[in-house]
Amino acid sequence: xxxxxxxGLVMLTTTLPAHAQYPSALGTxxxxxxxxxxxxxxxxxPGMGATEFTYVGPTMxxxxxxxxxxxxxxxxxAMAKKxxxxxxxxxxxxxxxxxxxxxxxxxxxIDETLFNNYTYWANESPPFSLDxxxxxxxxxxxxxxxxxxxxxxYRLAKDKGVKVAVITGRPVTQTAxxxxxxxxxxxxxxxxxxxxxxxxxxxxxxFKAQARKALEQKGYTILVSVGDQISDMAGGHLGGGIxxxxxxxxxx
Ligand SMILES: [Mg+2]
Numbered sequence: 001x002x003x004x005x006x007x008g009l010v011m012l013t014t015t016l017p018a019h020a021q022y023p024s025a026l027g028t029x030x031x032x033x034x035x036x037x038x039x040x041x042x043x044x045x046p047g048m049g050a051t052e053f054t055y056v057g058p059t060m061x062x063x064x065x066x067x068x069x070x071x072x073x074x075x076x077x078a079m080a081k082k083x084x085x086x087x088x089x090x091x092x093x094x095x096x097x098x099x100x101x102x103x104x105x106x107x108x109x110i111d112e113t114l115f116n117n118y119t120y121w122a123n124e125s126p127p128f129s130l131d132x133x134x135x136x137x138x139x140x141x142x143x144x145x146x147x148x149x150x151x152x153x154y155r156l157a158k159d160k161g162v163k164v165a166v167i168t169g170r171p172v173t174q175t176a177x178x179x180x181x182x183x184x185x186x187x188x189x190x191x192x193x194x195x196x197x198x199x200x201x202x203x204x205x206x207f208k209a210q211a212r213k214a215l216e217q218k219g220y221t222i223l224v225s226v227g228d229q230i231s232d233m234a235g236g237h238l239g240g241g242i243x244x245x246x247x248x249x250x251x252x
Contacts, residue, residue, distance in 0.1 A: 051203070055249040058126040064247050068118050073149070075245045080149035083224060083242045087157060090223035090239040099161035105191070105220040106157045107212060107238065109227035110168040110178065112246045114151060114187055115144035121248050128248055139174055142181035150226065150244070151187055163191040163220060167211045167232075169204045169251060170195050191220075204251045209235025 056064065087106065095102035108114055120138045121128050138144075158164055170178055172195040179193065194211040202210070208231060212222050216237055225238040229251045233241030 051252050053130075053249070053251055055121075055130050056128050056247065058128055060247075061122075061127045064128060065122065067245075067247055068122075072118075072245060076147055076149040079242055079244055080153045083153045083226060084156065086224050086240050086242065087153075087160070087162070091160070091162075094221055094223065094239060099163075102221040103163065103219050104161070105163040105165055105215060105222050106154075107165045107167050107215075107222055107225040107227075107232075108150075108154060109208075109225075109229070109232045110166060110170065110182070111144075112147075112228035112248075113226055113232070113244055114147060114154065114166075114182065115185070116147045117144050118248075119143070119145065130249070139170070139181075140177055142177070142184055144181065144185070146185045146187070147244075151185070153226070154187060157224075158189055162223070164189065165192040165194065165211075165215055165220070165222070166190045167194045167208050168196070169207065171198050172196065173198060203231065204229065205231035205234040208232055209237055212237035 091097055091099060091104060095104050111117055117138070120135065120143065124131060124134060154164060166182070168178065175193070175195045178195070182188065192215060194214075196204075196207055200207055208225075208227075212225065212235075215222060221239075222237055223239040224242060225233040225240075226242045226244070227233060228244040228246035230243065231251055233243065
């Protein structure tokens with residue numbers, strides 16, 4: 001694997017094999033359970049100890065444009081395939097093949113997971129940077145496109161009798177608009193929907209792990225967590241993680 005360091009961010013220039021496994025340990029071992037297998041492709045992340053939301057900015061714009069034009073959909077398809085294998089393995093190993101018996105569940109993130117916000121980021125000024133006002137307008141107008149292979153996996157999980165949870169870092173104040181947008185994009189039938197309380201100052205990794213823990217305490221067995229951030233699958237309370245490509249931004 002070769003890596004180029006540009007403006008303090010590391011861009012993996014070679015797609016990692018789909019079976020590569022990553023440790024999920026972030027933070028201290030007492031807070032995060034280590035050793036859950038993750039599968040991923042391309043990321044563009046600052047140091048893993050980063051504590052701030054980070055976006056890549058315009059410097060790498062042409063690289064990102066080329067990635068989305070040529071490789072992104074293929075990576076999504078590869079990860080969706082891996083997700084199907086992982087779900088089948090987890091159903092067998094943890095539920096005896098019976099989704100109902102263990103209240104099997106898969107957790108999905110929204111942004112850069114079910115939704116693809118490339119056009120927002122590419123059209124921002126400067127490109128690949130965040131403007132909170134513009135982003136809010138974009139969300140309210142439901143301008144996202146869908147990551148088709150991930151929506152297909154969402155539907156497949158439901159077809160297998162697996163419950164679906166949506167866990168998003170979007171604020172609870174955007175719950176109604178976000179749920180309407182999901183339905184508009186053909187994504188529906190979730191069993192649980194968790195958005196971030198506006199007064200919750202915890203990191204995404206802590207918030208999402210707590211959300212999964214709360215679901216486990218309701219009796220669900222979370223077999224797979226699907227997201228584009230390591231914070232979608234850090235902190236345990238999952239069988240395995242499907243880490244989707246996001247070369248644009250990082251959320252701790
Ligand atoms: Mg996301």
